[in-house]
Amino acid sequence: MKIYNTFTRKKEEFVPVTAGQVGIYVCGPTVYGMPHLGHAKSYINFDTVIRYFKYLGYKVKYVQNITDVGHLVGDGDDGEDKISKQAKKEKLDPYEIAYKYEVLYFENMDKLNVLRPSISCRATGFIIDMIEAVKQIIDKGYAYVTDKGNVYFDVRKYKAYGQLSNRTIDKTLSGERIEVADDKRNPEDFALWKSVDENTLMQWPSPWGQGCPGWHIECTVLSKKFLGKHFDIHGGGIDNLFPHHECECAQADIVNGCIPMNFFMHNNLVTVNGVKMGKSLGNFITLPDLFKKYSPMAVRYYINQFHYRSPVDFNDEGLKLAQKQFDKTNELVAKLRAIVDKQSNIVDEDLVAIKNNFESAMNDDFNTPVAMAEFIKLIKLLQNELKNQNTNRLEQINTLITKLGEEVLGYVFTQSGTSPVEDIPGDIKDLAQKRWNAKLAKDWAVADELRKEIEAKGYEIKDSKDNYQIIKK
Ligand SMILES: [Zn+2]
Numbered sequence: 256m257k258i259y260n261t262f263t264r265k266k267e268e269f270v271p272v273t274a275g276q277v278g279i280y281v282c283g284p285t286v287y288g289m290p291h292l293g294h295a296k297s298y299i300n301f302d303t304v305i306r307y308f309k310y311l312g313y314k315v316k317y318v319q320n321i322t323d324v325g326h327l328v329g330d331g332d333d334g335e336d337k338i339s340k341q342a343k344k345e346k347l348d349p350y351e352i353a354y355k356y357e358v359l360y361f362e363n364m365d366k367l368n369v370l371r372p373s374i375s376c377r378a379t380g381f382i383i384d385m386i387e388a389v390k391q392i393i394d395k396g397y398a399y400v401t402d403k404g405n406v407y408f409d410v411r412k413y414k415a416y417g418q419l420s421n422r423t424i425d426k427t428l429s430g431e432r433i434e435v436a437d438d439k440r441n442p443e444d445f446a447l448w449k450s451v452d453e454n455t456l457m458q459w460p461s462p463w464g465q466g467c468p469g470w471h472i473e474c475t476v477l478s479k480k481f482l483g484k485h486f487d488i489h490g491g492g493i494d495n496l497f498p499h500h501e502c503e504c505a506q507a508d509i510v511n512g513c514i515p516m517n518f519f520m521h522n523n524l525v526t527v528n529g530v531k532m533g534k535s536l537g538n539f540i541t542l543p544d545l546f547k548k549y550s551p552m553a554v555r556y557y558i559n560q561f562h563y564r565s566p567v568d569f570n571d572e573g574l575k576l577a578q579k580q581f582d583k584t585n586e587l588v589a590k591l592r593a594i595v596d597k598q599s600n601i602v603d604e605d606l607v608a609i610k611n612n613f614e615s616a617m618n619d620d621f622n623t624p625v626a627m628a629e630f631i632k633l634i635k636l637l638q639n640e641l642k643n644q645n646t647n648r649l650e651q652i653n654t655l656i657t658k659l660g661e662e663v664l665g666y667v668f669t670q671s672g673t674s675p676v677e678d679i680p681g682d683i684k685d686l687a688q689k690r691w692n693a694k695l696a697k698d699w700a701v702a703d704e705l706r707k708e709i710e711a712k713g714y715e716i717k718d719s720k721d722n723y724q725i726i727k728k
Contacts, residue, residue: 256311256618258488259564261419261496261519266620271487272517277313278486279305280478280516282495283375285322286356287341289541290363292525292532292569293492299555299665300522300563301490302369306663307617318481319372321360323353323379324457325449325470330498332439332446332469339457349457353377363542366551368665374481378473382459385468385476388510389447389461397509401438404450404464410443413505419519420497445502447472471502479511489516493523522563528570540569548727552585552666553578559623559664578726581666584634586719588656588668590641591649598657599650606651609633613659623664630659679725683714687725690716 257266271277281301284294308315328334342349361371378385389406392398398408410416410424417423424443446469451458458465478486491500500519507515524531527538545554548571557577561567601607609629616625637652660666690705706716715726 257620258518258520259620260517261521262514264421267518269487269518271313272485275312275314277308277315277488278318278482279308279315279488279490280318280320280474280482280486281372281489282474282491282499283319283321283372284356284360285326285337286353286360287326287337288356289543290356290360291539291541292527292545294360294363295367295542295545295554296525296558296567297492297522298364298369299367299558301520302367302665303559303623303663304490304520304563304621305370306665307621310658310663315373316482317370317372318374318376318478320473320477321353321357321375321377322470322473323357323377324349325378325468325473327470330470332449336457336467339455350379353379363546366542366546367555368551368667370665376477376481378468378477379457381473381476381480382468384480385472386448386459386461388472388476388506389468392447392506392509395509397505398447399440400463403438404448404466405438405446406448406463407439407444408447408502408505409440410445410505411441413509415508416443416505417501418514419504420501422497422501445469445471445498447506471499472506474499474503475506475510478515479507482515484511485513485515485517487516488518488520490520490522493521496521520563523566526566526568529568532569549574549578550581553581555665556581556584560627562624563621580631582717582719582724584660584666585668587634587637587641588660589670591637591653591656592668592670594641594644595646595649595653597650598654599647601651601654603648603651605636606633606655609636610655610659613663617663626659627664630664633659679714679727683709683712683725686712687714687716687723691723694718 256269258269259265260267284290305315305317323338324336326337328337328340336349338349338352342352345352347355389398392408393400393406397412398406400406448461448463448466448468450464450466453465457467459467478489489500504514526532527540530536530538532538532540553574554577557574558567560577601610609632613626613629616622616629633652633655640648640652661668686705686709690702690709693702693705709716710728713728715728717724717726
């Protein structure tokens with residue numbers, strides 16, 4: 256099995272630190288706003304990686320942090336804490352904001368059938384460990400304390416800086432607009448500990464005065480705490496490669512005495528209609544909004560058609576097609592499971608080939624587009640086989656759908672054969688039910704009237720043989 260490693264910019268053979276086990280750390284969300292498209296892509300990508308390791312029989316320990324302190328607006332060392340800023344906006348305190356959005360994050364990930372991590376850890380729960388790590392970095396001569404009570408990592412002392420992002424310090428300086436705090440020795444130094452004013456709610460005592468940790472130190476500390484000094488994979492978004500992951504590596508090298516992760520995996524980002532998504536650009540799409548139009552499984556189906564290292568462009572055309580394809584798949588699986596409920600060993604040559612091709616694709620740096628193509632091939636086969644009703648063959652197909660479609664690709668198939676889109680208003684649901692009843696009673700005129708009424712309210716009805724679906728137009 257080969258995985259693309261950001262350290263070497265190459266696909267490398269995966270050899271676990273401990274045979275049969277995988278330890279993986281993925282940077283979790285900063286909980287200050289609604290989960291959005293970017294979260295869907297990122298965490299589905301890593302969920303599929305974790306699912307595949309489990310499918311292969313590995314014992315997986317998956318650690319994900321919740322950043323509830325220390326992440327400043329602009330990702331640097333100056334500016335307001337993202338959570339405190341949102342707290343003022345919503346007139347709540349920062350702890351309330353963090354918990355509110357943590358709950359929303361998990362609720363939305365559950366809808367996408369993203370498995371919960373083995374360990375979810377909040378940064379605020381491990382301040383003592385972070386202070387210990389900062390002390391060690393100071394003691395080893397790689398950090399300094401300023402008279403303002405800040406602690407900075409001395410980047411020029413650490414010669415390997417840039418090993419992950421391939422940046423030299425000069426490149427960093429010319430490429431980035433760095434706001435330089437006036438107590439830093441050098442502009443590229445980054446905060447390990449920040450002093451805060453007395454009105455800040457999130458603050459803790461430290462040897463350097465009241466303050467809070469810098470953003471990067473949490474991932475260094477939490478990965479070591481739960482996965483040890485040396486583990487298999489660290490994952491995260493390509494937008495965090497620099498400075499976050501570069502700084503994490505530097506700190507970890509000092510604290511652990513080695514670079515802890517064998518592989519650093521980065522997933523690519525999302526665009527909306529070809530444009531970068533951003534709050535200021537007016538194209539920011541939250542998951543609750545997205546799920547009003549498309550079912551979470553259709554979103555997952557869409558994302559799986561792209562490689563995790565490729566960007567995903569969200570547009571209505573693509574998502575509508577994914578919705579259609581997923582619904583069709585769902586309908587066929589429901590029909591299959593109305594006939595067979597057992598699993599069989601895969602022996603038929605064509606089905607063995609699908610399984611092998613699927614696994615080869617996944618073994619090649621989790622190539623989900625190719626794996627999806629094999630899965631689609633399987634569903635086409637199913638469509639034909641439903642006509643023949645050969646039980647053993649259908650049981651084999653059922654087994655592959657369970658293993659490849661559900662276990663690895665993470666789909667949830669419903670018995671009714673439809674995948675509900677959320678938050679359809681009650682009056683629309685009532686009209687749709689009335690229309691369905693009219694249709695069953697062959698009262699075509701009434702059914703037609705009701706369809707028009709529903710359409711006038713902005714919804715469409717899509718019929719399948721024995722069910723219907725409501726879609727927001
Ligand atoms: Zn992180």
